[in-house]
Amino acid sequence: MLRLMPRMVSTAKRIKIPAALDGFDLAPRHLSLLSYLLFDGPTGVNALAERLEVAPATVSLMVGDLSRQGILERGEDPSDRRRTIVSIAEAHLPAIRAWLAVGAEAWHRALEPLTPRERTLVVDVMAAYEREASATRRG
Structure with a gap:
């Protein structure tokens, strides 16, 4: 896994952003947000924050940035x-859709x-790795 993970990250980073x-000023942090909106449809800020496991203020900042660029739209529920x-x-x-389809496929x-x-096990193991790596990084 230690040899595989850097290759997986490198591969994901090389997925070309469509012309x-x-x-636009798109960063890896936007990928998860855009993925949720693409696959789950229009969603509230708090629900996005919960799924992304970040504060609603963080999502609001990302949404504001992408809205100003015209990538996202905000509307009333x-x-x-x-x-x-x-x-x-x-x-x-x-x-x-084309950009995110590469990884999804x-x-x-x-x-x-x-x-x-087995699919659940794979996802659970990857989530556990991410949690442990994040906890170690925080000290």
Whole structure:
């Protein structure tokens, strides 16, 4: 795993950003946020913060940045006007879908031969690694 993880990260970083998104200030931290919005659809800031395991203020900053660039749109929740719903701007949806599809398809092919229980185990092990590495880094 120690030899494999750096290669996996390097491979993920080399996935080309589509030309349609080239001029935007996109960073790896935006990938998870965009992934949730792409696969789960429009979502509230608090729900995004919970999924990303960061503070709502952090998500608000990212959403604000991407909204100013025109990548994301913010709107009112029709059922609770105090709540903001975030979505990917329609104009950028095809490019973001193409960008994120590379990794999603690779994971799908890699996990497809596994049983549901084995898939869960793989995800649980990777999450445990991330937690432990983060805890060690924090000291």
